[in-house]
Structures are given as C-alpha cells and as structure tokens.
Amino acid sequence: MPKKKEQGNHLAIEGEFTIYTVGELKEQILGALLANDEFEMDLSAVEEFDAAGLQLLIMTKKGASALNRKFRLTGCSAAVLSLLDLSGLASFFGDSLTYAKSKEAIA
Amino acid sequence: MAKTILFVDDSASVRQVMTTTLKREGYDVITAEDGKDALSKLDGKKIHLIISDVNMPNMDGLTFVKQAKLLPAYKFTPVIMLTTETAASKMSEGKASGVKAWIVKPFQPPHLLAAVSQLILA
Amino acid sequence: MIIPDDYLQTFVVECKELLEQMEESLLVIEKDPTNPDIINAIFRAAHTIKGSAGLFGLEFIVEFTHTAESVLDRARSGEIVINSNLTALFIAVHDHLATLVEHVVEGSTPSTETTDFGKRLTAQLEVYLGKEIKEVSFPPVQKLNVSEQSSTGDQVGADHWHLSLRFGTDVFRNGMDPFSFVRHLSKLGTIVQLVTIIDAIPSAEEMDPESCYLGFEISFRSEASKTDIDNVFNFVRSDCEIHILPPNSKISEYQKLIQELPEQEMRLGELLVNCGTLTPDELKRVLQVQSEISTDEPQRPIGEVLVEQQMVSPPVVEAALKKQEQVREHKKAEANLIRVDADKLDELINLVGELIIAGAGTSLIAQKAGMADLMESTATLSRLVEEVRDSALALRMVQIGATFNRFQRVVRDVSKELGKEINLVISGAETELDKTVVEKIGDPLTHLVRNSMDHGIEPAEVRIARGKPVKGTLKLNAYHDAGSIVIEVTDDGGGLNKAKILSKAIERGLVDENANLSDKEIYNLIFEAGFSTADAISNLSGRGVGMDVVRSNIQALRGRIELDSVEGQGSTIRIRLPLTLAIIDGFMVGVGDTTFVVPLDMVVECIELRAWASDEGDGQYLNLRGEVLPYRRLRDYFDTKGEVVRRENVVVVRYGEHKAGLVVDKLMGEFQTVIKPLGQLFKGEKGIGGFTILGNGEVALIVDVPGLMTQIEHEKDSRE
CATH class of the missing domain: 2.40.50.180 (CheA-289, Domain 4)
Incomplete structure (x- = not known):
C-alpha cells in the first residue's frame, strides 16, 4: 500500500504508484482536484511506477486543465522520470515539471 | 529493483533448474512445491509474476491461481502456466483466471525466459 | 524422457507423411515459386517435424530442422525467393530428414558421416539467413520497393518500422504493463520515437483507473524479422490491436493504417509525422489517397486493393489468408478423417470374410431345410453382408494420386541424370484401388517409368531430327475397367523395334523362327523370362532387373501387363490389376x-x-x-x-x-x-x-x- 501525506491540495505518493494502488488514488486525486484551485503531487518517493500510474497521472493533468485548475508535480523519482521519458510524455507534463524543477532549485 | 517471481512446481529438479535460470537473468525467485504451499507464500510481499505448473498434489495450479487472484495484493499479478494440458476448457478456465501464457511442457528454458521477459522485463 | 514405442510409431508415421507432402510441394514449387500454399506446406512440414521431434527429445532432428525452418520462414515472409538452387537444397534437406527418421525407426543414432552431411547442409542453409547474402537471394519486397520508388514514388522515405498499438481495457487487470513490451522491443532494435496515445482516456469522473486506455505509435529501427517483432506482443495479442508496417512501406499502407485506427485521420497523421515516420509532404499524399479511395471505391476490399497495387509486402496479406486457410483446412481434416491402423482394417475385412462364409453356410442349410421364410431371411442377410463387405473394402481403397505424384521426383531426378527434358503428365489420379495393391505397385511402376525415360524417350537431337517437340512427355494414367484398375505408362519416344525384338526372341529360342506373330505378341515378348539380358537390344531393356521380373511382380498381384507400341511415336505399357486382393x-x-x-x-x-x-x-x-x-x-x-x-x-x-x-x-x-x-x-x-x-x-x-x-x-x- 502506498503511503501518502495528504494536505488538502498536496499529495505525496510513496512506494507503489501502480495498478495495485490507482483505484484508491484516483478517488483522492479527483476529490482534491474538485476541491482546490491548485493541486500538487510529489512523486519523489515513488519506487514503482507503471502504465496504470502514468495513465492516472495523465488523467490528473487533463482533468486539471478541464476543470481549469493549476497542477504541479513537485518532485519525481527515478522510476517516474524513466517512464515519462520512455513514454515520450515528458513534454506533456512539461510545464508542471519545469515548475517542480524550478521550485526545487529555489528550495 | 529486481523483480520477484513465484515459481510453483512439484518437481524438485524443475524448481532447481528454473530457480538457477531465472536468478541468472536477474530475477528474485520464490519457490513452492504445490498450490497450497504457494498460497502460504503469498503473505503480502510484492510478486511480479507467478509461474505455475497445473498438475500438482494438494492443490492444482488453476485452483491456486484463482485463490491468489482473490487476494488484493495479487489480483493483477500476471501468471504463466506450465502444462501438458492443452485441453481448451482448461485454457479458457485459466484465461478467465488471468493466466496470460500457457507454456507446454517439456519447454525450453529460453522459451520461458522470453515469455517472462515480455511480461516483466527486469 | 522415456517414450512409449507406439508414440514413437505415431511420430514416425507422421514424419513420413509430412516428408511426402514436403517432397510433393518441393517438386511443384519451381513452377510457382511464390505460391504461399506451397511454401507454407513445406514450412509446416519442417515446423511440425521439429516440434514433435523436440517433444521426443530427438535433438538431432530438432537441431537439423531448425535452420531449415528458419530459412523457410524467411521464404514465407517473402524475404527470400525459393529458386531452383534452394529447391535442390531443400530436396537434399528432405532426403536427409528421411534418413534421420529412419534412424528413429531403427532406434539408432546417426553416424558421424550422416551428421557431417547434415552439418554441411545446415551451413548451406545458413547462407540464406545471413545478411551479406541477402542481395544475392533476391529479397522481393525490397526489389519491388526500389522499382516502385522510381516509377510511382508511392512509398515513404523513412527506413524504419512503424508500430501502432492500441491496448485493450483489460491489459492492466491481466497483469500486463504496456511498457514492458516496449522495453522488450528495445532488445530487438532502437526505438526511434515513441508517442503515447492518451486521447482515449476519459474525463476524470468517468475514468476507471484499472482500465487501460493507452496506445503507442512507435518508429523502430531493427534488423529483426516481422515475426520476431510480432512475437514481442504474444501475450497481449488478444488484448491489443497491433499494426506493424515494415520499413519503406507504401503510402497506401499508411492510408490503410489510418483507416483502421480509432483516432481522427488528421490526428493520426500528426502522430505519424511526430514519429518521424512520415514527412508532412508524405502525409499530404496519404490523406489525398485516403479521400480518393473513400469517394471512388468505397466497396473495394482492402486485400484486393493491396494486392492490385502491389503495395504490401505480399507475405502480409498472404500470411493472414494463409492462417485462416490453415485453420479451416485443419479443422476440416480433423472433422472428416480418422487415422486407422491398417492392421485393424485387415482384421475387419477378415471378419467380414468369415461372416460371408458363415452366411453362405446358413443359406445352404436354409435351402436344404426348404424353409422359405428362412431362405428369404438369409437372402436379406447376405445382401446386407455384401454391403458391409463393400464398405469395408472401400475403407481400404486409396487414390493412386499419391503414388503417381511420387514420380514427379523420379522423373525430375532421372531426366536430370539422363540430360533429357521430360515432362510428366498425370491423369486419373483420383482412381481408387486397394492399399495393398498400391503398396506393391510402386516398384514395378518405378522400373517401367525409368525404362521409358531411359530407352523410350529419345535424346533431344534425335527428337528434333524426327520433328518432335524437344521436351519428351511421359504420361501416367489410371482408370477402372471391368473390375480391374488399369494403369498406363505412356511415352512419346521412339517406340519398339519389332524386327530387333523378333530376331532376339528367335535367337533366345523364345519363339519359333516360323511363328506368325501379331505386332502385339512381338512387343510382349520383352516380358518373357530370358528375353531381357544385359546387352540391351530393345528400346526397353531394363537396368538391373528385366521386364520379366516386372511382369512376375504384376502377376503376383493377380494382374497382367502388356505393351502397345508404334514405331517412331512411342509406347504404352498397360498394367491391369484387381481392385482388391482380399x-x-x-x-x-x-x-x-x-x-x-x-x-x-x-x-x-x-x-x-x-x-x-x-x-x-x-x-x-x-x-x-x-x-x-x-x-x-x-x-x-x-x-x-x-x-x-x-x-x-x-x-x-x-x-x-x-x-x-x-x-x-x-x-x-x-x-x-x-x-x-x-x-x-x-x-x-x-x-x-x-x-x-x-x-x-x-x-x-x-x-x-x-x-x-x-x-x-x-x-x-x-x-x-
């Protein structure tokens, strides 16, 4: 089971972000998106990331723009980055990622 | 991170050969000697692939797979069945239980490794 | 592994049948080298033999067959063409396989000599797998592309594979990760560009996170075969729409791809351009063709269009059709045929025989007793028994075609050996006769065929001089006549020299000097014992065995042999055999x-x-x-x-x-x-x-x- 720290508009996922966890995570993400103008996810502690995880991440990004919410990825683990790279979707998350990186740089 | 495979077969020699082969390819291997034994190994730890024989004492492979799929932690785990059973009914029964590949015995280890690698590349 | 003898027996019988099919196909493939049916038959034979040999742990067969299978697989996918050299090589492969199967029968292992021979064949086969030889062995697809490019410019410039994948919703739930296939794919080559298709992901509210909505467009550079690439998706095949286009595919293939994919055409075009598979200019052409097709010829089946425009590498369409046909054929054969041990049939016929005898006994008793009712009943009974007998005998009846077809090989080999061009014409192949007769007719028939080719059909120069076609013709014919089957071997050669035969026969003391013989009687003298001897006098003198041996073989089958000949025009040998021996x-x-x-x-x-x-x-x-x-x-x-x-x-x-x-x-x-x-x-x-x-x-x-x-x-x- 993924451990997550939840603070309203901030979701940090640890461990597994895969088919085994997407069912539960989806509800949280959707809830957070609906409730907040801005939403952040921290994936820097994700150890396993698969296509189902990626797909949920895509949904989040698409959902955010559909609902006119701001969505940021505040951190990505190697597992997440490698799949973003392989999928060619790094640019799709481009602005969110850039933000995450610059935020890291500031921090 | 090495991926973990649960290998279930009642033949000790087959288990030995396959453990060696799979480990050489960089997988972690847990073995069980029949369906019952295999179920007891499913204690929540992450398993990326189950490879199981069909005809085994105590609990056969299909029953084991069906039981395993009821456990939340393993409901999406891919399964390869090793079998001499080619009966269509068994196959479809297996398919309904989430069996992805049937490899008919006697199989060549490279064949199995190719299947493993297609499902969960290390 | 210990295998029961009767399993092995099944294996041997199966192998022999497959080898026979293989040979038949090899003998006709030269006439039609791209016929997918024939190539596939050869491939299937090798493939099945290898498969079952593996099951029986017959490594020496598996090993030898493997290379042959790989070469045939390339032929099947159109990468190489089976030319006469390759045919000759495969005939050698066939013969060697037959030798190996014999070793299985004998329970022996092949000698070093045999193994070495096999290795030499394997080495020759490997030539057809090597890259450097590729140019020599006419890869049809590439050739076609080169010519197409200059004439119509109908293909795209990109020299990489293009893969379009749309995964089914259950892929995740079945424990599969689409990316594991992508990772596996990268073992076979380089992924130039991968675009993940996320268009199908529903809105956040409606999406089921455990369902898969993803797809990939992949441009992929690889030397691997289409089969190898295709195999990567073995486990996901039933759950995924897979399109694989080889490098330098035709514009029209992309048109087809776009038709078949779920997304809008502009969106797909954009994806293909993003992948580097199409240039924007090529995309324009693709979409143009697309609209033309959809307005002008909306009803044309894709396969037809494809074949007509020669735009798919032929194996793509063929493979699909072949597969269907194979499955259908297989099912049909399975449904209609039962393999029965010939001994069991013999036993049945034997029993029917006993039944007939017993029935006759009963009739006799009925007659003696003078019981009309009983006599009537036995009459009905014997009529039924008669029908049973006919059905039982019919079970043993086989068409002579298979036996005739074997002569394709004989004629081919012997004509090469003799340096004569000879065409074999077969008719009446569907004529049926008893299996035992078929088995026993092979040798005498071979002898007769060889004879006709050797001594009947003249060398090319003589034929030209005589105003005949250079290519000699040998005919095998069969038909039923008055409870017999008649088999004819006819050649259009020089015919028999009556005078020579007669003088020889007189010299041998076979006929009296003053005998007044008809032409036919003279010709048939060649079947007399003591006529055919080492110094060949007649046009039909035997090699090794005399014609008298042929005749006694035929007679042993309760048959008869005779000969007709017209000097200068050819001869016909007619064998008349009973339909059954039982x-x-x-x-x-x-x-x-x-x-x-x-x-x-x-x-x-x-x-x-x-x-x-x-x-x-x-x-x-x-x-x-x-x-x-x-x-x-x-x-x-x-x-x-x-x-x-x-x-x-x-x-x-x-x-x-x-x-x-x-x-x-x-x-x-x-x-x-x-x-x-x-x-x-x-x-x-x-x-x-x-x-x-x-x-x-x-x-x-x-x-x-x-x-x-x-x-x-x-x-x-x-x-x-």
Missing part, C-alpha cells in the same frame, strides 16, 4: 468332386457345351457362334477325379482382350469369395490363385484366370 465375387463351378471359383468379373457367359458350341476337332478350340475360342477342360487341366457328366458346360471368361472357354461339369452360381492365399506347397501350381472355404466347410480352389490364359497361350505358341 475378396472377390466368384462364380462357383463343379468339376467331378472338386469345386472351383472363377472370379465373376471375368465371366462373360455360361453355355452348354453340346448345345451351343462345338469342338473344332483338335480339342483346343471351340466354335462359339462362329467365333474361334481357345478352351480347356478343367478336369484335364487340373487332373480332377470324379464321375464324368454327360452335359458339360462352358464358362466363357475374358481377361483384358483375351477370351477363353473353361469346360466344367456343373454351374453352381454366384458366390462371394474370401481369397485365402495358397500355402507354400501349392505356390507353384499354375492356374490356381488361392482357395476359399465354403459354407459347408469344403475347400474351393480359385481359378487364376490370367495365369491360366497365359498358360493356354504359351501352349499355343509352343505348338505353333
């Missing part, structure tokens, strides 16, 4: 105390001797309504004892073109006869073909009409 309809006759059975097929009529025919006076010929008919009294011929009757009868028999009269005491009517072979003791008895047991337990002798006739003619000859 049971015949007989006509029962009595002579003294003995009962004889004459095969009913050969009986023309029965007449009373005194009333209708008269002896010509020499005890040899009858005058039958003005026709002169040679005859024999069976009583004299077989030296039968018993009371002489006053009113003798003549059974007129015909065999081929010969007729003769057999004088007997009593006519006893039709009778179904199970032929039991004569024991060694009676083997030499001329004129007797076997015996049978009557319903009352007595033995009846079966008259060997052909034998008897030969005998009569012989006597006639020697008298003249």
Whole structure:
C-alpha cells in the first residue's frame, strides 16, 4: 500500500504508484482536484511506477486543465522520470515539471 | 529493483533448474512445491509474476491461481502456466483466471525466459 | 524422457507423411515459386517435424530442422525467393530428414558421416539467413520497393518500422504493463520515437483507473524479422490491436493504417509525422489517397486493393489468408478423417470374410431345410453382408494420386541424370484401388517409368531430327475397367523395334523362327523370362532387373501387363490389376468332386457345351457362334477325379482382350469369395490363385484366370 501525506491540495505518493494502488488514488486525486484551485503531487518517493500510474497521472493533468485548475508535480523519482521519458510524455507534463524543477532549485 | 517471481512446481529438479535460470537473468525467485504451499507464500510481499505448473498434489495450479487472484495484493499479478494440458476448457478456465501464457511442457528454458521477459522485463 | 514405442510409431508415421507432402510441394514449387500454399506446406512440414521431434527429445532432428525452418520462414515472409538452387537444397534437406527418421525407426543414432552431411547442409542453409547474402537471394519486397520508388514514388522515405498499438481495457487487470513490451522491443532494435496515445482516456469522473486506455505509435529501427517483432506482443495479442508496417512501406499502407485506427485521420497523421515516420509532404499524399479511395471505391476490399497495387509486402496479406486457410483446412481434416491402423482394417475385412462364409453356410442349410421364410431371411442377410463387405473394402481403397505424384521426383531426378527434358503428365489420379495393391505397385511402376525415360524417350537431337517437340512427355494414367484398375505408362519416344525384338526372341529360342506373330505378341515378348539380358537390344531393356521380373511382380498381384507400341511415336505399357486382393465375387463351378471359383468379373457367359458350341476337332478350340475360342477342360487341366457328366458346360471368361472357354461339369452360381492365399506347397501350381472355404466347410480352389490364359497361350505358341 502506498503511503501518502495528504494536505488538502498536496499529495505525496510513496512506494507503489501502480495498478495495485490507482483505484484508491484516483478517488483522492479527483476529490482534491474538485476541491482546490491548485493541486500538487510529489512523486519523489515513488519506487514503482507503471502504465496504470502514468495513465492516472495523465488523467490528473487533463482533468486539471478541464476543470481549469493549476497542477504541479513537485518532485519525481527515478522510476517516474524513466517512464515519462520512455513514454515520450515528458513534454506533456512539461510545464508542471519545469515548475517542480524550478521550485526545487529555489528550495 | 529486481523483480520477484513465484515459481510453483512439484518437481524438485524443475524448481532447481528454473530457480538457477531465472536468478541468472536477474530475477528474485520464490519457490513452492504445490498450490497450497504457494498460497502460504503469498503473505503480502510484492510478486511480479507467478509461474505455475497445473498438475500438482494438494492443490492444482488453476485452483491456486484463482485463490491468489482473490487476494488484493495479487489480483493483477500476471501468471504463466506450465502444462501438458492443452485441453481448451482448461485454457479458457485459466484465461478467465488471468493466466496470460500457457507454456507446454517439456519447454525450453529460453522459451520461458522470453515469455517472462515480455511480461516483466527486469 | 522415456517414450512409449507406439508414440514413437505415431511420430514416425507422421514424419513420413509430412516428408511426402514436403517432397510433393518441393517438386511443384519451381513452377510457382511464390505460391504461399506451397511454401507454407513445406514450412509446416519442417515446423511440425521439429516440434514433435523436440517433444521426443530427438535433438538431432530438432537441431537439423531448425535452420531449415528458419530459412523457410524467411521464404514465407517473402524475404527470400525459393529458386531452383534452394529447391535442390531443400530436396537434399528432405532426403536427409528421411534418413534421420529412419534412424528413429531403427532406434539408432546417426553416424558421424550422416551428421557431417547434415552439418554441411545446415551451413548451406545458413547462407540464406545471413545478411551479406541477402542481395544475392533476391529479397522481393525490397526489389519491388526500389522499382516502385522510381516509377510511382508511392512509398515513404523513412527506413524504419512503424508500430501502432492500441491496448485493450483489460491489459492492466491481466497483469500486463504496456511498457514492458516496449522495453522488450528495445532488445530487438532502437526505438526511434515513441508517442503515447492518451486521447482515449476519459474525463476524470468517468475514468476507471484499472482500465487501460493507452496506445503507442512507435518508429523502430531493427534488423529483426516481422515475426520476431510480432512475437514481442504474444501475450497481449488478444488484448491489443497491433499494426506493424515494415520499413519503406507504401503510402497506401499508411492510408490503410489510418483507416483502421480509432483516432481522427488528421490526428493520426500528426502522430505519424511526430514519429518521424512520415514527412508532412508524405502525409499530404496519404490523406489525398485516403479521400480518393473513400469517394471512388468505397466497396473495394482492402486485400484486393493491396494486392492490385502491389503495395504490401505480399507475405502480409498472404500470411493472414494463409492462417485462416490453415485453420479451416485443419479443422476440416480433423472433422472428416480418422487415422486407422491398417492392421485393424485387415482384421475387419477378415471378419467380414468369415461372416460371408458363415452366411453362405446358413443359406445352404436354409435351402436344404426348404424353409422359405428362412431362405428369404438369409437372402436379406447376405445382401446386407455384401454391403458391409463393400464398405469395408472401400475403407481400404486409396487414390493412386499419391503414388503417381511420387514420380514427379523420379522423373525430375532421372531426366536430370539422363540430360533429357521430360515432362510428366498425370491423369486419373483420383482412381481408387486397394492399399495393398498400391503398396506393391510402386516398384514395378518405378522400373517401367525409368525404362521409358531411359530407352523410350529419345535424346533431344534425335527428337528434333524426327520433328518432335524437344521436351519428351511421359504420361501416367489410371482408370477402372471391368473390375480391374488399369494403369498406363505412356511415352512419346521412339517406340519398339519389332524386327530387333523378333530376331532376339528367335535367337533366345523364345519363339519359333516360323511363328506368325501379331505386332502385339512381338512387343510382349520383352516380358518373357530370358528375353531381357544385359546387352540391351530393345528400346526397353531394363537396368538391373528385366521386364520379366516386372511382369512376375504384376502377376503376383493377380494382374497382367502388356505393351502397345508404334514405331517412331512411342509406347504404352498397360498394367491391369484387381481392385482388391482380399475378396472377390466368384462364380462357383463343379468339376467331378472338386469345386472351383472363377472370379465373376471375368465371366462373360455360361453355355452348354453340346448345345451351343462345338469342338473344332483338335480339342483346343471351340466354335462359339462362329467365333474361334481357345478352351480347356478343367478336369484335364487340373487332373480332377470324379464321375464324368454327360452335359458339360462352358464358362466363357475374358481377361483384358483375351477370351477363353473353361469346360466344367456343373454351374453352381454366384458366390462371394474370401481369397485365402495358397500355402507354400501349392505356390507353384499354375492356374490356381488361392482357395476359399465354403459354407459347408469344403475347400474351393480359385481359378487364376490370367495365369491360366497365359498358360493356354504359351501352349499355343509352343505348338505353333
């Protein structure tokens, strides 16, 4: 089971972000998106990331723009980055990622 | 991170050969000697692939797979069945239980490794 | 692994059948080298042999077959063309496989010599797998592309594969990760560009996170075969829409791809451009073709369009069609055929034979008892038994086609050996005859075919001089005639030289110098023992075995052989054989105390001797309504004892073109006869073909009409 720290508009996922966890995570993400103008996810502690995880991440990004919410990825683990790279979707998350990186740089 | 495979077969020699082969390819291997034994190994730890024989004492492979799929932690785990059973009914029964590949015995280890690698590349 | 003997037996039988099919296909492929049916038949044979050999742990077969299979696989996918060199190589492969299977039969391992030979063949085969040889072995697809490019410019420039994948919703739930296939794919080559298709992901509210909505467009550079690439998706095949386009595919193929994918065409075009598979300019052309097609010819089936425009590498379409056909064929064969041990059939026929005898016994008793009801019932019974007999015999009947087809190889080999061009024409392949007869006819037929090719058909120069086509023709024909099967071997060669044969026969003392022989009689002298010897005089002298051996082989089958020839135009050898060896309809006759059975097929009529025919006076010929008919009294011929009757009868028999009269005491009517072979003791008895047991337990002798006739003619000859 993924451990997550939840603070309203901030979701940090640890461990597994895969088919085994997407069912539960989806509800949280959707809830957070609906409730907040801005939403952040921290994936820097994700150890396993698969296509189902990626797909949920895509949904989040698409959902955010559909609902006119701001969505940021505040951190990505190697597992997440490698799949973003392989999928060619790094640019799709481009602005969110850039933000995450610059935020890291500031921090 | 090495991926973990649960290998279930009642033949000790087959288990030995396959453990060696799979480990050489960089997988972690847990073995069980029949369906019952295999179920007891499913204690929540992450398993990326189950490879199981069909005809085994105590609990056969299909029953084991069906039981395993009821456990939340393993409901999406891919399964390869090793079998001499080619009966269509068994196959479809297996398919309904989430069996992805049937490899008919006697199989060549490279064949199995190719299947493993297609499902969960290390 | 210990394998039961009968499994191995099944394996051997299967292998032999497959090898036969393989050979047949190899012999016709030169005429039609791209025919997918033929290529596939050859491939399937190799593939199945390899597969089952693996199961039996016969590594020496698996190993040898593997390379052959790989080469055939390339032929199947159109990467190489089976030319005459490759055909010759595969014939050698076939022969070697047959040798290996023989080792399985004997339970022996191949000798070093055999193994080395196999290795040499493998090395030759590997040439067809190597890249550097690629250019030499005419890869059709690439060639086609090159020419197409200059003429129509219809293909795209990108030299990489293009893969379009749309995963089914259950992919995740089945424990699969689409990216694991992508990772596996990168083992086979380089992923140039991958675009993840996320268009199908529903809105956040509606999305089921455990369902998969993803797809990939991948441009992929690889030397791997289409099969290898395709195999990567083995586990996801039923759950995924997969399109794989080879490098330099036609514009029109992309058009087709776009048609088949779920997304909008502009979106797909954009994706293909993003992948680097299409340039924007090419995309424009793709979309143009697309709109033309959709307005002008909306109904054309894709396959047709593809083939017409020669735009798919042929194997793509063929593979699909082939697969369907294979499955259908297989199912059909499975549904309609049962493999039965020939011994079991023999046993059945034997039992039917016993049934017939027992039935005859019952009829006899019924007759004696004079019970009309019983007689009627036995009549019905015997009619049914007769039908059962026919069905049982029909089970043993096989078409002669397979035997004839084997001669494709013989003709091919021998004509190469002789340096003659000879065409084999087969007709009547569907003619059926008993399996035992088929098995035994092979050798004599081979001998005759070789003879005709060797000595019948003239060398090319002679043929040209004679104004004949350079290519000689050999015909094999079969048909049914009067309860017999007739097999003809015809050549359009020089025919037989009568004068030479006659002088030779006189020299050998086979005929009298003053004998007045018809042409036919002269020709048939070549079948006489002692005629055909080492110094070949006739156009048909044998190699090794004489024609007399061929004749005795045929006679052993209760058959007969004869020859027609027209000098300068060719010869026809005609073999007449009984349809079956097991049971015949007989006509029962009595002579003294003995009962004889004459095969009913050969009986023309029965007449009373005194009333209708008269002896010509020499005890040899009858005058039958003005026709002169040679005859024999069976009583004299077989030296039968018993009371002489006053009113003798003549059974007129015909065999081929010969007729003769057999004088007997009593006519006893039709009778179904199970032929039991004569024991060694009676083997030499001329004129007797076997015996049978009557319903009352007595033995009846079966008259060997052909034998008897030969005998009569012989006597006639020697008298003249």
